[in-house]
Amino acid sequence: MSAPLPNNTGAALLYSKGCATRFRNTFALDLAALLMLAYSLCRVFLTTPNEKMQGTVQRIFYYHVPFAWVALFAFFMVFIFSILYLARRREWMDAMAVSNAEVGVFFCTLVLITGPLWAKPVWGVYWDWDARLTSTFVLWLIYLGYMLLRAFVHDTHRRAVLSAAVGIFGFLDVPLVYFSIRLFNTQHPKPVIAGGEGSGLAPVMRNTLFICLIAITLFYVCLLVRRYRLERLRQEAETLWEEAGA
Amino acid sequence: MHWLKHPVVVALGIAVVAVGFGKLIERLAAETYHPFLYAAYTLSFIAFFFYLRSLDARTAEVKREIDSLRKELRK
Numbered sequence A: 001m002s003a004p005l006p007n008n009t010g011a012a013l014l015y016s017k018g019c020a021t022r023f024r025n026t027f028a029l030d031l032a033a034l035l036m037l038a039y040s041l042c043r044v045f046l047t048t049p050n051e052k053m054q055g056t057v058q059r060i061f062y063y064h065v066p067f068a069w070v071a072l073f074a075f076f077m078v079f080i081f082s083i084l085y086l087a088r089r090r091e092w093m094d095a096m097a098v099s100n101a102e103v104g105v106f107f108c109t110l111v112l113i114t115g116p117l118w119a120k121p122v123w124g125v126y127w128d129w130d131a132r133l134t135s136t137f138v139l140w141l142i143y144l145g146y147m148l149l150r151a152f153v154h155d156t157h158r159r160a161v162l163s164a165a166v167g168i169f170g171f172l173d174v175p176l177v178y179f180s181i182r183l184f185n186t187q188h189p190k191p192v193i194a195g196g197e198g199s200g201l202a203p204v205m206r207n208t209l210f211i212c213l214i215a216i217t218l219f220y221v222c223l224l225v226r227r228y229r230l231e232r233l234r235q236e237a238e239t240l241w242e243e244a245g246a
Numbered sequence B: 001m002h003w004l005k006h007p008v009v010v011a012l013g014i015a016v017v018a019v020g021f022g023k024l025i026e027r028l029a030a031e032t033y034h035p036f037l038y039a040a041y042t043l044s045f046i047a048f049f050f051y052l053r054s055l056d057a058r059t060a061e062v063k064r065e066i067d068s069l070r071k072e073l074r075k
Helices: A009-047 A056-088 A091-123 A131-152 A156-170 A173-183 A203-245 B007-029 B035-074
Strands: none
Touching (some): A056 A091, A056 A156, A056 A203, A091 A131, A091 A203, A091 B035, B007 B035
């Protein structure tokens, strides 16, 4: 817990300087993400050619796939920080886990929005209960459950331990999502990156995909920094409440 | 002018900007794109905006709570 600030000019200046430094750091990151997002949009809409079979609607792919990759990465981070929390019991590890879970749910929601919008013109239906779509939907529900659990358990340590357990066991669905299109016959297309023989993308399309992946990853970091800061402040507020109640 | 900050107005504003941006791009690329392509990207950017706004609003709320708690503890 940070002690209350002494009410003098020096400490106030130091505090405001700290805030300003943190703001500048975030500003550089935000600017980089914004520029990359703008560049990625130009690549998607202006310089990348149409896919032969699906036409213009295939361009949803360039954001849909990075959303999915970033969501799975965020859930992997939840898994790592949940294990670390159970081993070391540091508050910042719990804050990292919950921040990644919320940002992961956000990107997973975008996957579940952009996917059906792509599916309707190509498959003729918005949704199909195949292995990939169902396992992704279950993954989204698991981490929504994680967020609900945190909202309903009020004891700080109990909440952190229980959510770490859900974060570890919930991750079991991530390999299932990843391998579902390799193991089962699905309506969802087979992988185009690291999909083995016969898979792959034209170089210009692959480059656009990687630029979009960099842009979305930078945006993920921006969101994560903000969400982590919020969680640390919440932890500080909880400590102050305990102190006020004692 | 508070109505300008209403979520529905902001979402409609982003959608209008996206359609204008889309028309400009179509002119530059000399091609007509599928409406669902615009829907996917517009909805993604509306979600980006509202999630960022919600994070900033929640942070400001917790900061206010901390400030008032500190004041109370100092008494």
